[in-house]
Amino acid sequence: xxxxxxxxxxxxxxxxxxxxxxxxxxxxxxxxxxxxxxxxxxxxxxxxxxxxxxxxxxxxxxxxxxxxxxxxxxxxxxxxxxxxxxxxxxxxxxxxxxxxxxxxxxxxxxxxxxxxxxxxxxxxxxxxxxxxxxxxxxxxxxxxxxxxxxxxxxxxxxxxxxxxxxxxxxxxxxxxxxxxxxxxxxxxxxxxxxxxxxxxxxxxxxxxxxxxxxxxxxxxxxxxxxxxxxxxxxxxxxxxxxxxxxxxxxxxxxxxxxxxxxxxxxxxxxxxxxxxxxxxxxxxxxxxxxxxxxxxxxxxxxxxxxxxxxxxxxxxxxxxxxxxxxxxxxxxxxxxxxxxxxxxxxxxxxxxx
Amino acid sequence: xxxxxxxxxxxxxxxxxxxxxxxxxxxxxxxxxxxxxxxxxxxxxxxxxxxxxxxxxxxxxxxxxxxxxxxxxxxxxxxxxxxxxxxxxxxxxxxxxxxxxxxxxxxxxxxxxxxxxxxxxxxxxxxxxxxxxxxxxxxxxxxxxxxxxxxxxxxxxxxxxxxxxxxxxxxxxxxxxxxxxxxxxxxxxxxxxxxxxxxxxxxxxxxxxxxxxxxxxxxxxxxxxxxxxxxxxxxxxxxxxxxxxxxxxxxxxxxxxxxxxxxxxxxxxxxxxxxxxxxxxxxxxxxxxxxxxxxxxxxxxxxxxxxxxxxxxxxxxxxxxxxxxxxxxxxxxxxxxxxxxxxxxxxxxxxxx
DNA sequence: CTGTTAGCGCTTTCAC
DNA sequence: GTGAAAGCGCTAACAG
Numbered sequence: 145x146x147x148x149x150x151x152x153x154x155x156x157x158x159x160x161x162x163x164x165x166x167x168x169x170x171x172x173x174x175x176x177x178x179x180x181x182x183x184x185x186x187x188x189x190x191x192x193x194x195x196x197x198x199x200x201x202x203x204x205x206x207x208x209x210x211x212x213x214x215x216x217x218x219x220x221x222x223x224x225x226x227x228x229x230x231x232x233x234x235x236x237x238x239x240x241x242x243x244x245x246x247x248x249x250x251x252x253x254x255x256x257x258x259x260x261x262x263x264x265x266x267x268x269x270x271x272x273x274x275x276x277x278x279x280x281x282x283x284x285x286x287x288x289x290x291x292x293x294x295x296x297x298x299x300x301x302x303x304x305x306x307x308x309x310x311x312x313x314x315x316x317x318x319x320x321x322x323x324x325x326x327x328x329x330x331x332x333x334x335x336x337x338x339x340x341x342x343x344x345x346x347x348x349x350x351x352x353x354x355x356x357x358x359x360x361x362x363x364x365x366x367x368x369x370x371x372x373x374x375x376x377x378x379x380x381x382x383x384x385x386x387x388x389x390x391x392x393x394x395x396x397x398x399x400x401x402x403x404x405x406x407x408x409x410x411x412x413x414x415x416x417x418x419x420x421x422x423x424x425x426x427x428x429x430x431x432x433x434x435x436x437x438x439x440x441x442x443x444x445x446x447x448x449x450x451x452x453x454x455x456x457x458x459x460x461x462x463x464x465x466x467x468x469x470x471x472x473x474x475x476x477x478x479x480x481x482x483x484x485x486x487x488x489x490x491x492x493x494x495x496x497x
Numbered sequence: 498x499x500x501x502x503x504x505x506x507x508x509x510x511x512x513x514x515x516x517x518x519x520x521x522x523x524x525x526x527x528x529x530x531x532x533x534x535x536x537x538x539x540x541x542x543x544x545x546x547x548x549x550x551x552x553x554x555x556x557x558x559x560x561x562x563x564x565x566x567x568x569x570x571x572x573x574x575x576x577x578x579x580x581x582x583x584x585x586x587x588x589x590x591x592x593x594x595x596x597x598x599x600x601x602x603x604x605x606x607x608x609x610x611x612x613x614x615x616x617x618x619x620x621x622x623x624x625x626x627x628x629x630x631x632x633x634x635x636x637x638x639x640x641x642x643x644x645x646x647x648x649x650x651x652x653x654x655x656x657x658x659x660x661x662x663x664x665x666x667x668x669x670x671x672x673x674x675x676x677x678x679x680x681x682x683x684x685x686x687x688x689x690x691x692x693x694x695x696x697x698x699x700x701x702x703x704x705x706x707x708x709x710x711x712x713x714x715x716x717x718x719x720x721x722x723x724x725x726x727x728x729x730x731x732x733x734x735x736x737x738x739x740x741x742x743x744x745x746x747x748x749x750x751x752x753x754x755x756x757x758x759x760x761x762x763x764x765x766x767x768x769x770x771x772x773x774x775x776x777x778x779x780x781x782x783x784x785x786x787x788x789x790x791x792x793x794x795x796x797x798x799x800x801x802x803x804x805x806x807x808x809x810x811x812x813x814x815x816x817x818x819x820x821x822x823x824x825x826x827x828x829x830x831x832x833x834x835x836x837x838x839x840x841x842x843x844x845x846x847x848x849x850x
Numbered sequence: 851c852t853g854t855t856a857g858c859g860c861t862t863t864c865a866c
Numbered sequence: 867g868t869g870a871a872a873g874c875g876c877t878a879a880c881a882g
Contacts, residue, residue, distance in 0.1 A: 146859085154868075155869050155870080156860080156861095157861080158867085161868085168867060168868080169867070169868085170867060173868085185626070185627070187606045187631075188607050188860090189859060189860070190607045190609075191548055191609055192858070192860035192861085192874095194874090195544055195545055195860070195861090196873070197874085198861095210563060210569045210572060220563060220564065220590075232604070232608070237573075251585070254540055255585070256544055274538070278540075394776055397776050397777060419716060422717075423717045423718065424750060498876070507853090508854080509875085510852075510877075511852060511853075514852085514877095517877095522851070523851060542875060542876070543876090544875085545858095545877085546877065547858090548858045549857070549858050550858085551877095
């Protein structure tokens with residue numbers, strides 16, 4: 145920057161200003177400076193600026209996995225919002241491990257982010273302590289933690305499955321199973337299982353049956369294996385809910401492969417409304433969550449909170465619930481078209497929350 | 498850090514050392530310092546350290562999309578390698594736009610990354626100039642650019658499709674179509690299309706037919722739409738190659754929905770070997786690329802290059818080709834099990850490169 | 851093994 | 867509208 149200043153015949157301070165404010169530098173000076181910057185190929189160094197201005201321009205976002213279209217969508221929405229305020233997102237993924245999350249929290253804090261957005265409300269004690277001491281806005285998402293660190297933008301995973309169970313019950317299904325990953329698995333999956341057990345109880349169903357298959361992130365393959373065990377262990381089962389759409393897809397294709405008609409022999413439902421569920425044949429019943437909505441809201445809340453933090457005030461705690469909906473499709477036999485006699489594509493939806 | 502030093506009765510320098518070297522600080526002093534750090538909840542500030550040491554500890558990685566299991570895998574492998582050297586990855590996604598990539602390159606350079614890994618070899622002139630002037634290691638991946646910026650870890654996208662076409666030709670298919678996104682689309686998709694056209698020519702096939710559908714990233718939905726247009730425009734078509742597995746999956750399910758048997762009426766193949774292709778029913782023929790291998794190699798090459806850069810030397814240019822393979826499955830009728838008569842699961846593979 | 855001094859490249863603050 | 871001085875929180879380099 146000193147080089148640029150010298151060549152433009154101004155002080156470094158003026159160069160710095162030309163790169164920011166649109167006010168205090170005269171148009172003539174600015175264009176001259178810009179020309180020199182272009183010539184020299186100079187690129188502003190934010191890390192030096194961060195040190196002196198005490199604004200790093202970073203926001204940390206922690207997600208369980210980068211390879212999951214639900215979290216990617218939330219991520220994408222968050223960065224879009226951050227971009228509008230010239231904030232960069234530091235992405236970290238925990239691989240569904242709170243221990244790894246704890247390490248991530250510390251390495252992130254070393255970069256002095258101006259805020260941190262987490263997935264879920266379950267952290268190690270040390271991780272939580274670090275979050276509380278960091279003195280920056282904290283937002284937990286994709287969950288409704290009983291004892292949140294501070295702000296929340298999420299929904300109850302358990303409740304979504306209760307809604308789904310009720311819908312299946314209304315359609316006449318009584319013997320309903322659940323497939324999820326082996327504990328310790330992702331916390332949200334366990335919440336969904338909790339919702340399943342609660343619904344079995346509430347609806348007075350005779351029996352609950354959970355098949356645990358694979359370690360998080362469980363996927364298509366685990367669904368294929370899980371459904372086989374489900375049928376072996378509980379031949380009477382009429383419907384199976386899977387902890388995610390990929391698992392449901394795996395379960396469904398394994399059924400087709402073995403000649404078990406879906407939904408004729410067995411209904412299947414998932415969670416997450418991945419694109420694959422809309423286009424699978426038969427299409428998959430699922431729970432649709434506003435992934436991008438979570439990201440957008442968390443991002444905007446973060447901007448608010450950072451603004452407050454910068455001018456020394458504090459944003460009151462916000463707990464935002466994001467709506468979800470049960471989307472019924474062919475795999476639970478609740479959409480017009482049976483697999484073998486194709487027709488319309490529209491699914492029946494009903495909004496919750 | 499000054500607080501910690503005071504409370505531990507040492508200088509700040511000793512605290513700094515205790516947090517790094519394992520040598521020069523006595524065990525007693527170190528434990529005392531660590532205890533104070535624990536008490537105070539102190540977290541090292543890397544941005545200040547970066548300024549003085551001239552090592553930011555950042556490496557930038559630019560990918561087209563965060564929501565793509567191929568790139569996620571590469572990404573994951575890169576960060577795993579970087580972690581071993583205490584380097585943080587700054588992720589940026591271009592949304593398949595070189596203009597956005599150009600902006601990203603500049604914002605990334607503002608953070609003074611110690612190296613930059615890009616997807617593809619196609620950049621704007623300004624983007625390329627910035628990369629060249631940055632004086633940090635540059636690695637282009639997922640491609641074999643004719644005029645690389647510096648290092649490369651990739652493969653020829655065109656060649657993969659030529660291999661796939663040859664295989665289909667050997668199986669007796671002659672009327673083969675191609676589905677991809679509308680230009681300007683992702684550069685790698687266009688390379689694959691180029692490979693398709695080249696193979697049509699080489700194999701002396703009567704006619705080439707390309708259906709362009711949707712803007713990148715094109716996905717399941719676009720495949721479903723594309724296949725319908727393909728059949729309308731070229732009713733004789735015997736096999737269709739899709740620019741990616743998701744597109745192929747969309748094409749295939751649309752066929753099933755309309756009662757067009759796959760591969761009976763029409764063979765379908767994709768690209769990328771997504772998990773869905775292995776588990777779809779019928780399973781999808783595809784090209785398997787070593788996504789994680791690209792990431793691992795690019796990461797290791799980057800560590801090498803950074804080491805050289807730090808001690809003032811220069812690593813000679815490396816162009817690494819990563820192997821790929823054509824994986825034949827049910828959707829091209831080249832695997833034992835026909836869709837309606839399930840049996841074994843093993844696919845026929847053959848390695849290239 | 852530990853301390854002192856200087857300075858990384860910006861921005862804040864205050865002066866003109 | 868522009869400049870000068872001071873300093874952000876660390877670490878390199880050298881001294882002891």
